[in-house]
Amino acid sequence: MAAPLYQKVIDRIVAQISSGELLPGSMLPSEMQIAAETGVSQGTARKSLMMLEQHGIVRREQGRGTFVTARTPDSSLFNFFRLRQPDGQMIRPELVSEVVTNRRALAAERKGLDGEPKNVYEIRRVRSLKGVPSVLETAVVSASRFVGLDQRAPLPNTLYVLYQQNYGCIILRADESISAVLADGESAAALNVGTGTPLLCVDRVAFDIMGRPVERRRSLCRTDSLAYQVSLT
């Protein structure tokens, strides 16, 4: 047996989602239907669906059905936005400025994004917490994959909702690398702090459902009112 049957069923469903045949939020066939379509037993179809649920690709609800994961503003915030108040309280920072530019990709960006794009969109935004500018974030995506992104201003609070709804791109994983830096002139001005203030620097690579790197972003965060929180297991 080369690959288990349940894996073939998983691959088939992922391909259907990736191709747009199954849209985010839509309902999948029932376990029995999938079993019939793919020629496996209901138990095997069930195992496939449970594994897809664990990977966050579908959501199952007893009595209702199985649905393709829809990236809502709430779930995006919950999954990928790790900044919290020092006491652990959730935060919803407002957007205060936004600049989208189309420019040539740097060598590192070209190599580090799927499709090796020649040009990229750079989205630079400042987020504010209770009126205090707190996060300066710069996201970069392929200009050929996200055509016309600069025409869509104002962009939503969470970009991943836009990627999903307008470009069929579902973000499921993000690798982050965090360091501490001192505010330079530009970031100090944007965040209204003195140069030399310590900031968290979060570098992220976001991956789509096929595991392709789709977005690179750097967030500079004031750390007096925010902390990066994560649970390791």
Place this chain on the structure above:
Amino acid sequence: MAAPLYQKVIDRIVAQISSGELLPGSMLPSEMQIAAETGVSQGTARKSLMMLEQHGIVRREQGRGTFVTARTPDSSLFNFFRLRQPDGQMIRPELVSEVVTNRRALAAERKGLDGEPKNVYEIRRVRSLKGVPSVLETAVVSASRFVGLDQRAPLPNTLYVLYQQNYGCIILRADESISAVLADGESAAALNVGTGTPLLCVDRVAFDIMGRPVERRRSLCRTDSLAYQVSLT
């Protein structure tokens, strides 16, 4: 049906591990034996074991058996030590100094540790990378739960191996909160940097197999040669 049968089987096994009846590294009974002992079918025992594996409590190997997770230096490093070189390379920093003290618990420590200990051990260590002092870490544990810990110097590189082997305490989860700070006099001296150098400050609470907070620790990290890396899903 109040609780599913597989959950009762899980609870039973966790209790056996927690009580020391099943030691880390030891082999569990086979699926069939567990099924017979608990009065469920083999399929249900199997489901329990697979869920325990997903929670990191046991490890399963085809043809060999199911084993209680043993916290080895390698696995501890891999799971909970998130500091990497900027290029993503794994790091194994050496210990260069170690001080263990027994003192009264601060109010926050008393509330934030299982058993509300009156006294705690404080373990203060400096880790070095290629001869450069890079991490200053201060761990705090209950003195009543870890009796005689100050007599065990030198402590192993990864404390969680000690907790497991000498105190039957298996660490399975750690919540971390990360901020950026400036080096003060003490940390600057320990890490051989100037005061005002930006440092990563990682505050951790570690939980045992029953979900009880067992250790609190703060790590101050030089960020020129190290970055905190994590994958979000």
Place this chain on the structure above:
DNA sequence: GAGTGGTCTAGACCACTTT
């Protein structure tokens, strides 16, 4: 009431490890 996922059973066969 019909349809969905959630739990559970009792078997079968295969792949792997150890003796």
Place this chain on the structure above:
DNA sequence: AAGTGGTCTAGACCACTCC
């Protein structure tokens, strides 16, 4: 060869949602 986990099947009943 014996024992282990890995895959798969074909049924059963229950709990929940929606019409």
